[in-house]
Amino acid sequence: MPVTAFELPERHKYQNGFGSYFETEAVPGALPVGQNSPQKPPHGLYAEKFSGTAFTAPRHENQQSWLYRILPSCAHPPFTSVADGPFKSDKPADPARLEYIPNQPAQGIGMYIYTAGKSMDNHSAFYSADGDLLIVAQEGALDIRTELGWLLVRPMEICVIPRGVKYQVHLPSGPARGYALELYQGHFTLPELGPIGSNCLANARDFQAPVACFSEDYGATASEGPNSYTITVKFNNSLFQTKQPHTPFDVVAWHGNYYPYKYDLGRFNTIGSISYDHPDPSIFTVLSALSDHPGTAIADFVIFPPRWLVAEGTFRPPWYHRNTMSEFMGLIAGDYDAKKGGQGGFMPGGASLHNVMSGHGPDANSFEGARNAELKPTLVGKGSCAFMFESCLMVGVTEWGHKMCRKVQEGYSDESWGGVKVHWKRPESATVDVHPPN
Numbered sequence: 275m276p277v278t279a280f281e282l283p284e285r286h287k288y289q290n291g292f293g294s295y296f297e298t299e300a301v302p303g304a305l306p307v308g309q310n311s312p313q314k315p316p317h318g319l320y321a322e323k324f325s326g327t328a329f330t331a332p333r334h335e336n337q338q339s340w341l342y343r344i345l346p347s348c349a350h351p352p353f354t355s356v357a358d359g360p361f362k363s364d365k366p367a368d369p370a371r372l373e374y375i376p377n378q379p380a381q382g383i384g385m386y387i388y389t390a391g392k393s394m395d396n397h398s399a400f401y402s403a404d405g406d407l408l409i410v411a412q413e414g415a416l417d418i419r420t421e422l423g424w425l426l427v428r429p430m431e432i433c434v435i436p437r438g439v440k441y442q443v444h445l446p447s448g449p450a451r452g453y454a455l456e457l458y459q460g461h462f463t464l465p466e467l468g469p470i471g472s473n474c475l476a477n478a479r480d481f482q483a484p485v486a487c488f489s490e491d492y493g494a495t496a497s498e499g500p501n502s503y504t505i506t507v508k509f510n511n512s513l514f515q516t517k518q519p520h521t522p523f524d525v526v527a528w529h530g531n532y533y534p535y536k537y538d539l540g541r542f543n544t545i546g547s548i549s550y551d552h553p554d555p556s557i558f559t560v561l562s563a564l565s566d567h568p569g570t571a572i573a574d575f576v577i578f579p580p581r582w583l584v585a586e587g588t589f590r591p592p593w594y595h596r597n598t599m600s601e602f603m604g605l606i607a608g609d610y611d612a613k614k615g616g617q618g619g620f621m622p623g624g625a626s627l628h629n630v631m632s633g634h635g636p637d638a639n640s641f642e643g644a645r646n647a648e649l650k651p652t653l654v655g656k657g658s659c660a661f662m663f664e665s666c667l668m669v670g671v672t673e674w675g676h677k678m679c680r681k682v683q684e685g686y687s688d689e690s691w692g693g694v695k696v697h698w699k700r701p702e703s704a705t706v707d708v709h710p711p712n
């Protein structure tokens with residue numbers, strides 16, 4: 275079920291819809307009427323175009339918003355490199371001979387597990403120039419102040435912060451943990467529904483965009499006043515910083531279809547087999563980032579929410595498989611029916627990576643359980659939700675992910691599948707030709 279609603283502050287009002295064209299003003303009359311860039315925008319605001327696709331992208335893909343703000347984003351001193359940041363790429367000068375290849379636009383995805391113990395301060399903001407960030411909250415709420423307004427993202431909710439949107443994260447319920455997927459190309463879409471029809475899975479009306487909300491701390495010009503606001507940017511996987519005298523959260527009104535949004539996973543309308551066999555998990559896709567090849571995603575965000583299993587004569591958990599796509603899985607709450615938990619099991623906050631063509635499936639205990647289970651209608655995953663980032667790209671793991679995090683579970687393969695039993699019984703009537711001899 276959806277996350278329980280409680281009284282939200284005024285700033286947490288939302289506009290509902292996916293890929294919609296919204297308009298919102300925190301002060302009446304702040305949006306210009308009938309044009310985007312009047313000679314003098316209302317209330318002395320600056321008009322700023324914010325594009326999420328190339329200007330000439332086809333209409334159905336085009337994403338942009340117009341922001342009406344107290345000062346334009348360009349009003350800041352130069353950025354300098356953050357040499358000791360986590361994405362450090364600075365190297366001392368050396369006499370090596372170098373040749374340069376032409377720059378390629380970033381492609382693909384990045385996957386992260388985050389933990390946070392303290393809120394960002396009111397004078398800090400961050401943005402990624404590399405891609406859109408899909409955040410999966412697992413523990414602790416994130417109250418995210420963005421240039422376009424606030425999003426409260428609680429466990430069992432997700433949000434997407436598009437490339438370039440500045441934001442500041444607060445932790446209203448204490449320490450937070452979760453997962454994120456950074457998409458370096460394109461944007462997320464809702465999956466096609468095909469014969470399912472015009473509703474189900476994630477419905478467009480359940481996506482929520484913020485309303486405009488601004489603060490007023492500014493110097494009269496870009497260079498006036500103490501440079502007390504720190505802006506950090508992730509640019510080509512390196513961090514850079516600048517300080518400016520005015521708040522970046524000064525957007526009084528905006529309109530457009532390029533904006534951050536959130537979604538409550540409890541609203542997902544899950545579809546499954548009502549006859550037999552286990553369908554492909556693509557029926558659980560919430561959001562998809564398409565490649566140029568139809569049906570093959572750069573990234574799919576797939577969830578495994580509580581659902582009724584009724585398939586007859588069927589091995590109900592996921593089958594054993596090797597997948598041409600890579601599968602990164604996480605557990606938001608509860609347990610997962612292919613890995614029943616306990617010692618060496620899949621735990622909330624944990625993750626697994628089954629890369630391209632790496633064989634996997636239920637662990638031996640889950641397999642034996644499901645093989646012998648009575649096939650009555652069963653609610654699986656009550657109070658639980660696993661998810662998967664699935665990609666057509668092979669996934670590399672950083673030094674941090676391999677070693678430095680010291681969280682890689684020893685013996686995972688053996689504990690999961692070392693104990694799978696042979697159930698093969700050769701029929702006595704069968705004649706077999708075993709060659710070469712063992």
Ligand SMILES: O=C(O)Cc1cc(O)ccc1O
Nearest residue numbers: 554555591592593601612662
């Ligand atoms: O590997 C997994 O647990 C994820 C998964 C679930 C499923 O129902 C079918 C295929 C699949 O990869």
Ligand SMILES: [Fe+2]
Nearest residue numbers: 595597601634
């Ligand atoms: Fe899988």
